[in-house]
Amino acid sequence: MVLKTKSDISRRLLRWFKAHGRDLPWRSAFSPYTVWVSEIMLQQTQVETVIPYYRRFLSSFPTIQALAKAPQDLVLKQWEGLGYYSRARNLHRAAKQVVEAFNGRFPDQMDALITLPGIGKSTAGAILSLAYNQPFPILDGNVKRVLTRLFALRALPGAGLDKILWAYSASLVPSDARSFNSALMDLGATVCRPRNPVCGLCPLKTLCQGFEQHLQELLPLKKKRGPLPLRVQSALVIWKNKRVFIRKRPVKGLLGGLWEFPEEAIKKANLTGGTKRLEIYQNLGFQVNVGEAILKIRQTFTHFKLELHIFNAEYHSGSPPRDKNHRWVSLAGLREFPFSASHKKIVEALSG
DNA sequence: AAATCGGGGAT
DNA sequence: ATCCCAGATTT
Structure with a gap:
């Protein structure tokens, strides 16, 4: 039953993705370098904001060797306005590491990837699945929201919920991980949105426990923060x-x-x-x-x-x-x- | 576990 | 105004 549901989910999502997946600049080549640059830029940053930065950055630094050789001021200049500048500094440092310690060969294994600054578990999973099509899970904001609703998870955000979500994400990844993870993110961004989800257009509607229980607007639960000083x-x-x-x-x-x-x-x-x-x-x-x-x-x-x-x-x-x-x-x-x-x-x- | 780390899009 | 974005790192 569980196995049937799993393959059902991936089948429906992959079919939906072929018709409704987004056409994005970093989805033309799937080179590890361009996938990596896009993933770092997209951390906590919306797609539409990233696109012009992504084009300019790759125009200035077409290869990882070019990035490794560049002065930090120039790297930061290309990042100017995008925010979270440690991402740019880590990207630069990691490029030097790959050129020196990995002989310019971008790593294709989890343990090596997460040694690079700025690459955590989710970004590593994204690189492995999107660039190398290896069946690794991801867990970004989109995937968290989709899975929280799909399985009606009422837990508050935190390490406990994350562990459950990682397990779900890993259990669902099929062999075509590139398309599947892309589909999961696109579904979260365009259908299973934070507010006003368009459940009528969702390929997982009939499998979604959140929808069945009318929880789609309430999930995922969030904790409120106080006023900013x-x-x-x-x-x-x-x-x-x-x-x-x-x-x-x-x-x-x-x-x-x-x-x-x-x-x-x-x-x-x-x-x-x-x-x-x-x-x-x-x-x-x-x-x-x-x-x-x-x-x-x-x-x-x-x-x-x-x-x-x-x-x-x-x-x-x-x-x-x-x-x-x-x-x-x-x-x-x-x-x-x-x-x-x-x-x-x-x-x-x-x-x- | 909580705090740090930007800036803007969407509503 | 609030929420959140293809999170990682430090405390």
């Missing part, structure tokens, strides 16, 4: 002889490796008391005269909200550290450096 910060556009000062953020942590106009936390009171503005900057290493506010930017991050106040400033005295992480750059030169979305808006405000 607000961080108020300032950034300075410091001028000196038609150039502006930028520095590189630490490679670890938030927006790691990106460049910025010096940014620090401030208290809201310091925004209004004109003369207090000189006290805003503690760690700059040199003295400036702070001018008027020129821009205010709000940005929501995963775990906090940012309110960023940008001020014009003029170099006064002293000197910043003389290393490659601190630069005076012309307006035209700013285009070479990778910035976060917020600081990209500052660049645009200065240029436009």
Whole structure:
């Protein structure tokens, strides 16, 4: 009975996929490199957002050797605006590892794949199934939702539920894992959607326990999170002889490796008391005269909200550290450096 | 187990 | 405004 249902599910899904599967840029070649790049970009990021980045990235780095040889600033520049920049740094590191430790040969085994930075169990399963057509399961947001509904799993999110979902995903994968896993993701994205699932168009409708129990809108269960804390910060556009000062953020942590106009936390009171503005900057290493506010930017991050106040400033005295992480750059030169979305808006405000 | 890590699309 | 996206890594 269970075996019959299993083959029933894969048969229905594969037939549906032939007629309704998405035509996506990374589904033309199935080379390990392009599958890998797409999988990393697609982590926590929607397909439509990824597509232009994917094209540009492969245009800049057509091979894993080209990626391995590239400077990190250029890799981050191609990633600029996509978010979760550790993905880009890990992708770059992993490319070097494959070129050096694996002689340029992309691994085709689970144990080797998960040694590469940025590749966890699900991305490894995706690479093995999509690039090599090996029968490995995946468990992304789409698959979690489809399986949770299909088997009416009422557990709260967490390790316990994940273990059950991995077991279901593994039990369902047929020999044509490439098409099956693609179909599972497409079904989740286009039919078994988070809100307003289109159960009338679902090939698994008659097998779906969630639909049978009218739970499709309630599943998967989610835990609610509290309000995000607000961080108020300032950034300075410091001028000196038609150039502006930028520095590189630490490679670890938030927006790691990106460049910025010096940014620090401030208290809201310091925004209004004109003369207090000189006290805003503690760690700059040199003295400036702070001018008027020129821009205010709000940005929501995963775990906090940012309110960023940008001020014009003029170099006064002293000197910043003389290393490659601190630069005076012309307006035209700013285009070479990778910035976060917020600081990209500052660049645009200065240029436009 | 919980926190960290971006930015935007959809509603 | 909220939810969530082809998750991984660190704490």
